[in-house]
Amino acid sequence: MQGLRQEEATLRRKIVGVLLQHARRRANRTPEEVANVLGVTPELISDFEWGRRDISLVELEILAHLYRVPLAYFWSEEISDERSDGKLPVAAIMGLRRRIIAVLLQQARIEAGRSYEELARLLDCPPTRIAAYESAESDIPLVELEAMAQFLGVPMSYFFDQGIQPSGGQLPDMEELKQLAELPADVRRFIVTPGNILYLHAAMQLSALPASTLRRIGESLLDITY
Template sequence: MASPKISTEAAALRRKIIGVKIRHARSRAGLGVTEVGDALGVPATVITEIELGQRHVSLPQLEAMSLIFNVPVNYFWSEGAIKETAVEFPVREAMAIRQRIIGVLLRQARTEAGRTEHDLANVLGVSAGAISDYEFGRAPIPLQELEALADYFNLPLSYFIDEGITPHLNGHHDPTLNEIADFSQLPKDVREFLSNPANLLYVNIAMKLSELSADTLRSLAEGLLEVTY
């Protein structure tokens, strides 16, 4: 398994390219850096630094920006048509939960590969403590570092990406009679919850969690308790 360190020049160039795309999407959405910063819970100066390529951006931050700017999350690293959506989402809550889940997925990938925190630290050129912070969701992992670890584990970046955080943009699915019948059997409060597009995030998270192992779920629960108490 290869373990190349991230090139400083390549990382800087990557930050600048992503920053330009973020600034373009923000301008297209007619939003100021202060508005975006307020939505993400960070100062406007942080958004400016990200757009200038002077600061790392994390995947949860990019996912949140994709919601705010109404663009697909893969817009930030690929070209494609931008389609609009008009649904409001709990941005900060989404980022916090996604940061935790990405950490759990990272730890799961590391454990399955038989690697230690020190191994990952050597790959990224950071401390083992930083890896621990990433895995427990205590700190956001910069996108470039997440990409490097995905390559290290021979995993696609999509392993970490929550494609279901936004509604489907390609077409509309008409429910079948059986699906309507099944839905009508659910309790009223559940039907109301599922009928609200803004709650898609929580439904998708539940689906993601159902695919994780018991040990991974236990680790995620322990990490969440650290924040709660």
């Protein structure tokens, strides 16, 4: 397997950058506003948009939500006209998503029967960097995650959090409303609070993971607690 070539990575960064800039302008957002959401500098947003710096999938998910475009927009020409107020529990969601992506990467590597060394050769980096990716100690640049996904035989959507995608606006049916009404009052308040929607989506995603994957996520969380 040929490693990720520098010119391919550079081209991909520039393509993503153009799409990021286009989506930001359509959403009527300034670099300063976007930087404030991510907790970074406007200069870094400019670097993302000009393809000078790598963006991670976690950061891309947050920006897709902010710009109200589906994550698939960055792999296709599909564009959404929806808008968002961009109010996300960004720090909490990004931290959890990093750990989920790290565990999913490790799971894909193990299931593909690949080693740290093989991924390191693919990316032309030391094996310790792959270990850092799988322990969520480092953000994974998007171009590198794409290369690893292809190498491991999984689609990029394997890593996506569908909960950060623009909603389709479908209304609940009467049975769903009845079930909601039967929940304890404090649970209902949590569910209907807009700021909690990403926590609920994260819980839904976690509930769909196998027990072995949940165990690894739990262990990784304990590692940073003690």
